[in-house]
Amino acid sequence: MTVDLQQRWAAALLAVRGAGGGPDPAPYAANLLERWAEPQRKYHTLGHLTAVLDHLDVLAPHAEDADVVRLAAWFHDAVYLPERSENEERSARLAERALPEAGVGPEATAEVARLVRLTVGHDPAEGDRNGETLCDADLAILAAEPDAYAAYAAAVREEYAFVPDEAFRDGRAAVLRQLLDLPRLFRTPHGAAEWEERARRNIAVELELLTA
Template sequence: MNELPLAAAALGEQFALYLSALSNNIEPAQARLLWQDIAAQYGATQRAYHDLNHLRQLFVQFEQVKHDLHAPSIIALALYYHDVIYEPSRSDNELRSAEYAFAALRPYLRLPQCQHVYALIMMTATHQLGELSDPDKVSDTAYMLDMDLSILGTPWHEYQQYAQAVRQEYHQVPLADYRLGRTQVLTALLSRSRLYLTDYYYQRLEIQARDNIKREISLLLNL
């Protein structure tokens, strides 16, 4: 049995629940349409990593930490929309995804809620907390960003599949250019004092993630 349609259905049901938790003026049919739109975006043929499997992996993580979140439904919606627009050849995917989410959710959510989702998605461009001052938002944002990078700390065979999928998304880029660009991205990650902002993810994934990144860099340099 193909698990992806089942996973997509479950993701759609969860999406409706999180949206309904924040809005009392949305009908089930409207939530289904919003989800179908999200699923169509993530199901685009050019996606090999930033697809519905990526969302599924994120919500496995979400289930593990949601009890520590102050605004779990907001974080969930930001996760759903954070890669809704993804074109490897462009550098403004986060901005376009944030704008897309804002436009889609504004008819149903209050303005501050939409602004919060927008800001969360924008932070996935740098995976840095920036100048947040609200302790609850700082904590929630840190968890969300760590969830998005949790793939880096998976066992090597899973990380390999991730790295191969990323390369597939950039298949149009010549190998030499890809090797240079990808190595720069990975080296920049390694230069951070810590990859994971929360103690939860730092303690569980930091060492494995750094080992994986170093191993990928080594493979890239020997291609």
């Protein structure tokens, strides 16, 4: 998995920074992979990163710049502490520091940071094709088969093991209701056609279990 991810990072980085050259992509990949493998992560792991990148391969035709979106996927949970509420902001700031050092220009760097911040609410503006693509890829787990969805929900609970049961149930239920209240969970044509119905069914089942 690690070698494949290193190659995918290098391909996206080189595509975005173009022919101008820059430093070796490998150390940046190593730093990000180390972050994604931190022990406090139970769902937001290398497996999640890989899944998001895989979904982006499917959704890439919808994006204005699929490789910029791929870089945003690498950074979107690069800083992750379950007890902190500013993970996306800190991840965006990491991108703003690291990408210029890696040879990425200011416009692409700003777009990556914007996309990372967008994953706070997963509610991109109409016509924001890069934002729609990243958010759909990040939320695709919601449309998993029931067993995989149950494993995802269990991993999220494990990440928040420090939260008492009642408080977790209330907080998680609020998050699920916010998702169900969105007019659409998925904004890309593929996501809307293939994932919307199953995701809403999975969320409804989890919500029913939490509030039973």
